Amino acid sequence: MRVLVVFCAVLWCGLVQAAAPVYIGLDAEFGHKTSTSAQAVLQGMEIAVEEINKAGGVLGGRPLEIVVRDNRSITAVGIDNLRELAQVKDLVAVFGGKFSPIYIESLPVVHELGIPLMDPWGSADLITDHHHRPSYTFRLSIKDAWVGPAFVRFAKQQHRATRLGVLLPNTAWGRSNKAALEQAVASAGAQLVGHHWYNWGDPSLVQAYQQLRQAGAQAIILIANETEGAILVKEVAALAPTQRLPIISHWGVTGGNFAKMTGEALNQVDFSVVQSFSFIDNDSPSARRVVDAMGRRYGVASARAIQSPVGVAHAYDLTHLLAKAIDKAGSTDRARVRSALEALPSHKGLLRTYTRPFTATRHDALSRDVLFFSRYTADGELIPIR
Incomplete structure (x- = not known):
């Protein structure tokens, strides 16, 4: 049996x-x-x-x-x-x-x-x-509808920044974030001093960054993946310290080896990125x-x-x-x-x-x-x- x-x-x-x-x-x-x-x-x-x-x-x-x-x-x-x-x-x-x-x-x-x-x-x-x-x-x-208010709240709490500039890709993702941010600032006592669209593959973002800074931005909201994010970080790191604004980024940059792509420049820029989960100390x-x-x-x-x-x-x-x-x-x-x-x-x-x-x-x-x-x-x- x-x-x-x-x-x-x-x-x-x-x-x-x-x-x-x-x-x-x-x-x-x-x-x-x-x-x-x-x-x-x-x-x-x-x-x-x-x-x-x-x-x-x-x-x-x-x-x-x-x-x-x-x-x-x-x-x-x-x-x-x-x-x-x-x-x-x-x-x-x-x-x-x-x-x-x-x-x-x-x-x-x-x-x-x-x-x-x-x-x-x-x-x-x-x-x-x-x-x-x-x-x-x-x-x-x-969802971008959640991220927009989180960007604004973090900018105010972490950097005391209420005047924000935005860099966005000319894609459906960029448009989704622009709409979310416009709605978020309207109810949070903040202001978008300007936004600039870029295209995937653009070799430089520093001119758009400088225009937002000169318009009075106290922090930059960045909607980007790792390639364009690394370009911006290296360009901002090359500026005088007084011209380096905090950058608050969407999580597209984490979809690649961002730290390796930016190198030492990342240590010269105040850069933070939204997340939903961490294995660290979990x-x-x-x-x-x-x-x-x-x-x-x-x-x-x-x-x-x-x-x-x-x-x-x-x-x-x-x-x-x-x-x-x-x-x-x-x-x-x-x-x-x-x-x-x-x-x-x-x-x-x-x-x-x-x-x-x-x-x-x-x-x-x-x-x-x-x-x-x-x-x-x-x-x-x-x-x-x-």
């Missing part, structure tokens, strides 16, 4: 291992030469998938697998990748990377295909605040487990050495939520998974306990209270400002 039980157990394990996988897509900016964000999102997904599969997978024993595509930060490539991934049998959803414009331009295709688009990084409001019904976009990240069981996995899987020496930490953390939690939705749906049918995401029960995650991660009217799993600001050390560590 014991032999029969052991035989059945071995047979069951073999059937689980042989079960057809359930696929999750990831389309992100791996080909962007300075990116660490896409890699961080993949790491968070892979760690979550490993945990889920060790616990028995989904749908009664089917393993999760990740299918990766590189959009090279190009919207047209991202849309082509989305259409290609939608053809994969039993692929239930697609995760994206850090570039909000790709999400926004993909909205019509997402809803045409009826495939859940999962957002672990992009912050533009329109990613979830759109007219498509039912909505197939789900975000576990921050003693929760989930945080310890993920940090241990980062070391075991990717050779990351410590919590302080994790690059693009919000990408890891957000993708980790979002993957676990998606797995619960697949089980709740009882199927790989995408419409059923979408509906299940809106009806998930409480989940104790890495960032927080999600009482109701999503609802039919709210497709943002986080809230504005997750926001805080960090500074870089010379070694590239992002240290929360206490």
Whole structure:
């Protein structure tokens, strides 16, 4: 009898291992030469998938697998990748990377295909605040509508600055932030003394910076990724100390090796950046487990050495939520998974306990209270400002 039980157990394990996988897509900016964000999102997904599969997978024993595509930060490539991934049998959803414009331009295709688009990084409001019904976009990240007031509040509290200048990319992400900032200053006793648009690839930002400074700005709000952020920091560091204003940055700069790109110049500029999560001095069981996995899987020496930490953390939690939705749906049918995401029960995650991660009217799993600001050390560590 014991032999029969052991035989059945071995047979069951073999059937689980042989079960057809359930696929999750990831389309992100791996080909962007300075990116660490896409890699961080993949790491968070892979760690979550490993945990889920060790616990028995989904749908009664089917393993999760990740299918990766590189959009090279190009919207047209991202849309082509989305259409290609939608053809994969039993692929239930697609995760994206850090570039909000790709999400926004993909909205019509997402809803045409009826495939859940999962957002672990992009912050533009329109990613979830759109007219498509039912909505197939789900975000576990921050929103520009929350970041605008946080910028203004931080400028006043940390720098006693109420006259602010803004540098923005001429993209949907930049426009999202401009609208949020204009609304934030109107109710906070602050003022935008001016704004300047720039284009990706512009070789210099110092002229626009100087115009904002001469207009009376006491601090600069920077909406940028790592390339343009590094350009500005090096140019400001080269100015006379009296001309160096505090720079308060959106988190796009953390999606690359920003500290290495700026070098010693970063130590010459008062630079802070918005964040939603830190592994540093985080003693929760989930945080310890993920940090241990980062070391075991990717050779990351410590919590302080994790690059693009919000990408890891957000993708980790979002993957676990998606797995619960697949089980709740009882199927790989995408419409059923979408509906299940809106009806998930409480989940104790890495960032927080999600009482109701999503609802039919709210497709943002986080809230504005997750926001805080960090500074870089010379070694590239992002240290929360206490």
